[in-house]
Amino acid sequence: MTQSTSVEHGSGHESQGFWRTYLFSQDHKTIGIQYAITSLLFLLFGFTLMMIMRWQLAYPGQPIPLIGKFLGEANAPDGIMLPEFYNQLGAMHGTIMIFLGVVPLGVGAFGNFVMPLQIGAPDMAFPKLNMMSYWVYFAGGVTMLGSFLLPGGAANSGWTSYPPLSDIATIGQTAWLIGMFFLITSSLLGSINFIVTIVQLRAPGMTFMRLPFFVWAQLVTSFLLLLAFPPLEAAACLQLMDRLAGTSFFLPSGLVVSGQVVQASGGGSPLLWQHLFWFLAHPEVYVLILPAMGIVAEIIANNTRKPLWSYRSLVYSTLFLGFMSFIVWAHHMYITGMGTTLGTFFQVTTMIISIPSVVILAVLIVSLWGGSIRFTTPMMFACAFLPMFGIGGLTGLPLGLAPTDIPLHDTYYVIGHFHYIVAPGSIFALFAGVYYWFPKATGRRMNDTLGKIHFWGSLICINTIFMPMFIQGLAGVSRRLYDGGAQYAHAQGVLSLNLVMSVAAWSLAIFQIPFIINFFVSIRKGKKVGDNPWDATTLEWATSSPPPHGNFIRPVEVYRGPHEYSVPGAARDFLPQNDPA
């Protein structure tokens, strides 16, 4: 087979020079690590923005300590945050966390690093394209960050960028749109590469039903990125035309903004943007969660020492979920003036799409039954993922039913709903992935004690942040309020929770310090481990740590399903996929 040629090349890779090896590498593992570091830094940055916002929510109108002076006169005169700046921070927190943090970490980093190894491929199908998608992502990130320096600051119309507000917003919005073009391009290149790799480069014997679930999750995710992003690209084109060429795709006739009649031809519709945006953004939320579920599934199988319960329902549910995610988008728009026909359609599809999620979660929980559970650090994060995603998912139900969405729409209930999924959900799963695959990438293990401090501290703090949001939301407190609702009578009873949440958020930051130390110190000083420290079955553990250029020294062949642990009659409690025994 062709893999045999990789042996010769595998040994010759040292000669590539610094630039080709580290910066402009075409090796999927290096690119994966580049993605990992960049996106972790973006996560930290997005979190920092939020910590600054949480000061304003806890102590409205009081000067921000320490960093307040450095935020600039235009943003925070005398250290007191302006509403404009609050809106910038909010919009950029959402954008950065989603498009520059969680997706690149889940797909770009873990997908890139792990997926080719798991299917026994020497690299991605298009290594040059892979390198390009990283650098295009990087350019998108720089554009987004740089937009803070523009006059008027960064985009300030929410991550959803609803027109007409965004059409007439400051130039930061143009930068946002350009940044989105980069990120969309990067995702498109990446997803094409992923799908081709999974379909074409599977090792002999690796049939679709033998793929580790993580690979399935990446496959479905890639399809979502491939087909859902273009409509947003179309919408971004139209918004850019509105902003630069003076068209009015999203501007209706007869607008009067601050007393001035807007000089535009009119005839557009603000709702058009919302449809195109949510056509992307609902599938996008599954892009945020599927890689996380993939990681969790792998770790649960490994640490319960038994196969996943009903692998097939897991796979079929995921496919069905991906499919349905394209026809539920307007559940974000119930109160825009939707009639009964559409209302019925989208409520029904939303309820239907919750069923595969229930199945996925059921499979993962039931997989615990009968296991011999090792509470390693990755496993603890993976276990915590389950109820946290459960809370986030369940609170999606009242939002999905239009009548109950009325009081809840655009309140902190919605914020609580999705943060439970993306923060203690996705981010925990991603932490689990970092602890789990760190030995593969470095040959060393992260410290367990620090890991456990990180875990318990984060679990407690993160729940203290997001649980009160449901209480505030049910009381009717709107989101995106600069003063956290201080002037509203109906918010008074739950106002004091703002301080609780803020303190918890800052404490959460403190509990990330053990992680950051652990991460960097372990790269050099971590305990050295063998090729397969977790006694795992999937192919990434069948090569050295870190794997050589070309991944596998000898061609691999696959003989069985992905999670054959504790097979009755076997010599050890795990049977690697490539073990002919």
Added chain:
Amino acid sequence: MQEFLGLPPEASTYAHEIDGSMAMIHWLMFVLFAGWGAFYVYSLLRFRRSKNPAARYGGLKSKFPYVVVAAVAIFEGVALAAFDLPLWAKLVKDIPSEKDATVVRVVGEQFAWNFHYPGPDGIFGRTDISLVSPENPLGLDRNDPAAKDDITTVNQLVIPVNRPVIVRLTSKDMIHSFGIPYFRVKQDAVPGQSVRLSFTPTMTSDEVQEAVARFYRIDRATDTDKFSVFVAQQEYRDKEGNVLLAKGDGITPDVAGKLADAGIGEVRLGPYSPIEVACSQLCGLGHYRMRATVTVVTATGFQEWIKDQEAALQQ
């Protein structure tokens, strides 16, 4: 369940129905979470390595998880078909005849709510965007005969209790959202289109104020700014009988000090204008303060208010 969820007072006819639906779906959520949670915790404890050194290859044999999934699906189907779809249809379509209702045109703008009443003739006057000015935010053409008796207010909606209200909602600039938490009403105001919605208040503002009043601890150190939206719900006097805090008055540092002197540690406060319109769609830097008050009065109170407004118009 409603109390447990901390839902605010139900001050309109729909509020009760929506809350019913809300309670039902939260019951499902709690039951599911508790059921799976118990299973989850039990599994983690029972199957930890020290307790169960060898895993069982086959895992759970029973098919009960599928039964649970099917039960959830059925529950959701029933909730949809029997409750939520009919309720939604009612909310959207059940708009009474304009003759039997108080009709108000509501126009959102950065960052205020304009209310426009047709006046006694029941006909809205002509509006024209070229007439828009700071004094005339709606661009109402006062030369139009139908406009002569039209009443306009900013950030103050006055409506009678127990009579349907029909709102014709639109916006001048951005997308705003006309949300009244106590009525469980929320509807986006989209520029370029106008949408009709209807609700019936069932409590007057005074009743709501009474319902949400609570005792608050007050002493010398209290930051009275925190109480800026509150007024006293009853009178407080010192031993000599001097009024320290009259009903309907707010708390100032001075008053707080006097109350402390008189040994009064707790006062019953309610919000000054409890029912409010909260803009719930990001509409710019002033989004957070785009607040209007809703004053629900009795039918006679409403007639008087209209009369006062008309009198003011004549001058």
Added chain:
Amino acid sequence: MNIPYTSEVRPDTGVYNAKLGIWLFLASEVMLFGGLFSAYIFLRTGAATWPHGWEILNIPLATTNTVVLISSSVTMVMAWASLAGGNFARFRRFLGTTVALGVAFLAIKGMEYGMKFEHGLFPATNTFLAIYFTLTGLHGLHVIGGMIVNVYLLGPGSKMWRKDPQRFTNRVEVAGLYWHFVDLVWIFLFPVLYLL
């Protein structure tokens, strides 16, 4: 290191990598233009009045352009067929013609734009023109992209023919698939914008 299936077909899937890749890309392009088409329908059904394309736009020019683009598609596929038949010289002639036709298409498009601007018709004039300029502009960018690829295959890229003819033929096929798609988009744009 060698990536498998860059030039030979994987037996169980029936494609080589780049072919699957380009089809996936085209699938995403379908969604891109689909988004714009549905925006068009959305705005048109919501509009009070909407001009007929033929009242504003120049049908003879656009018809000529349709013929130009269809012809370029034929020459593109002939270029590939020539390579598959092993005739490199003929391939160069056909691909050269394809590029030339692409230039012609853009020139005519440019003339059309120029005439509109002269009459004071800009994207900002009304929604019809806005969508017209956006859709044809984006399509024009796609044409330019395809031409860059074709010029590369005609010039520096064609060195691969001597080293790895199979892979080069694949590349031309892939470039062709993209070019036909651009043609296909125009086949829909033409009636939708000009004739309705």
Added chain:
Amino acid sequence: MSDSHPVDVRTHVKAYIIVFAALLGLTALTVSVAMLHLSTGEAVIIALFIASIKGSLVACFFMHLLSEKRLIPILLAFTVFFFFALLLLPTAEVFSRGG
């Protein structure tokens, strides 16, 4: 198609010429129908019908869709489904209750 023989290619070429002629003919047809200035409904149906035929010809022959194995048609079937989901979007305008 990558393993085509020269003979094979010659029959292809013939097919390409026929398709080319058909495309030209259909272009002429659609333009002349447009000259009739039919009602919008009729015009839309006829124009899109002709465009679909032309598109299918390009896809089936120039893009060799007819001779592709299962994988690509399946991919396209999905895409077409999602494309139609996207076209569901304008119906929102029709079913909204604003006015």
